[in-house]
Amino acid sequence: MQSSHAASAVAAAFDDANLIAHAGLVPVMRLAEQCGLARLVTDKVKLSGARNSAGAAADAKVTSIMAGMAAGADSIDDLDVLRHGAMPALFGGIRAPSTLGTFLRAFTHGHALQLHAVHRKFLAELAAHTPLLPGAGERAFIDVDSTHKRVYGRTKQGAEYGRFKGIRTLHPLLATVCTPSSRPVIAAVRMRRGKAADSRGAPKFVSEALATAREAGCTGTRILRADSQFYNAGVIAACRRAGAHFSITTGMNPAIKRAVHTIPDQAWQQISYPTAVPDPDTGELISGAEVAEIPAYTAFTGRKKSEQVTARLIVRRVRDLAKPPTVGEQDELFPVWRYHPFFTDNPAQTLKAEREHRHHAVVEQVIADSKASALAHLPSGHFNANAAWLTLWAMTYNLLRATGALASAFHAKATTATLRSHLVNVPARIARSARRITLHLPNNWPWRHAWTRLLDTVHGPSPEPV
Structure with a gap:
């Protein structure tokens, strides 16, 4: 040309x-x-x-x-x-x-809450008048995550040095809703200070997101998916009050480690990915993994009996390429697996539940979209x-x-x-x-x-x- x-x-x-x-x-x-x-x-x-x-x-x-x-x-x-x-x-x-x-x-904060109410009702109207969430009456996924948005200027209210050293941020929290055949839309958002913990206000936020999803036509099975920052009794209690299922990454805390090590070798099922996927820890592309399940794992045993939850613990393990296997008897002393457990009451069979949980990464597409559009800047000092x-x-x-x-x-x-x-x-x-x-x-x-x-x-x- x-x-x-x-x-x-x-x-x-x-x-x-x-x-x-x-x-x-x-x-x-x-x-x-x-x-x-x-x-x-x-x-x-x-x-x-x-x-x-x-x-x-x-x-x-x-x-x-x-x-x-x-x-x-x-x-x-x-x-x-x-x-x-x-x-x-x-x-x-x-x-x-x-x-x-x-x-x-x-x-003010109160006016921002009024605008949240507009957002909630507007989404319900959009879903009622357009094919925004096809299949929502059967199965829908609500994904919760947070992100840090870098801001500049020392007079910007709420900007603090948080997760990233030397970088001042604000810390938005968002929830999306999607179906197996649709892209996600945004069910709820909250602006927070840069140092706010990822799970701060999460139970109330989850309750709002689940209610918004129902108003938008998600009247069938609803599954809340989240990362390990949201693995707490309050979030799961909010799901159960709303009649929704949960699928939350747990991380490898000591109780989870003990449970994972009780899984017998013959319980692991091989899975292969049609296309290589990035490992959540290293970013390396992997083409296969193994999955196993503990059908009845009780979480939050340090809390009172009424707050303890018994559900499925599903674990995916992948070979740690940074630790290549050794020869002979050393294989047993130095295992070459990394484990990625999540806690869920999703009624689907094990491999399907694992696949659906892994799809939680779709929320990252919305976060990337935000930073490439109107959230490229948070434009006010207020x-x-x-x-x-x-x-x-x-x-x-x-x-x-x-x-x-x-x-x-x-x-x-x-x-x-x-x-x-x-x-x-x-x-x-x-x-x-x-x-x-x-x-x-x-x-x-x-x-x-x-x-x-x-x-x-x-x-x-x-x-x-x-």
Whole structure:
């Protein structure tokens, strides 16, 4: 590919008032309207007292922020991407970045909780009106994990030196929900200080995530999956109160080690991976492992009887390539296995339960997605403004996932970056005729059929709940 004109023959002028750079926002924000986003914000988010001016028309400000995030904004200043060309002809109530920044800084912890309520109800509406979670009535997985987001500036509230030496972070907690045939969506998020323990507030958070999953249509078997940081009696009790199963990595604490060493050699089953998978400890690719189960293991024996839990302990072991086997009698003295146990009441057979637990890593895709989009920055010095920004990102993420589900089978499982480049960031010229606006998009756009299907679906009669 090369330029077809000499450099001197090309000129540019930013003077066309009928162009827009993000035509995909038309069906995206229409879907948000159909799912009652503005109404939910008006009903739930109440900025009172001296914050009244910032909270006026909160629905327009929330939708402006979410539209900017859908278009690729990762800071407050970037929200100005909405104010160009013919955007005012297509959308009313677009707010300036300065106004949106003032709105976010007016949030308190209570207002952030109000926005969480909006997120929860909005996800339920998206799931009711789009094929967002196919098969949710039969089986769904709720994955809980935390991440550290590096921030800069000593005046940023809540930023502390946590897990990573010399790096100041905030410490978001998130829960996703998915089915065996869908990509995950976000059930709940929480912003926390950099030094907060991974499991801080986890039982309450798990209860909220499980309730949100049920509201989103996950009425069948629900299985909570988590890493060893969440292996505690409170999290498991929250699962049982909600009528959900659990599958939680335990780590190799002394009690677990003693239990693992009681497993007879003949109990181990060979498994082979169709494609090599990374070892969770070393990152090396492995193609096979062995799995065994202790059917009745009692956890938390140091607690009172009512808090002890008896369930399955499933263990996967892989060869430790860093310790190659020796010869002769030394084989028994120096075993070459590393063990990865998890505690579960998943009713599936052993190998299936192990495979489903290993799929917990899908939550890392959402975390990576966040840091490549609106969470590339946590843009405010105010902790609660960043908490609101986090929740608005989660709502935008779910909105784009629902958009992809309506567009095509491919886009239903595409990443946010792909959805944005294929469906949202499409240039268009508007034309007006007989009180009707027509969008003229690029000829031969590769994903025009998916885009047209999306537009026709959301701009036709209001869809019936699926």
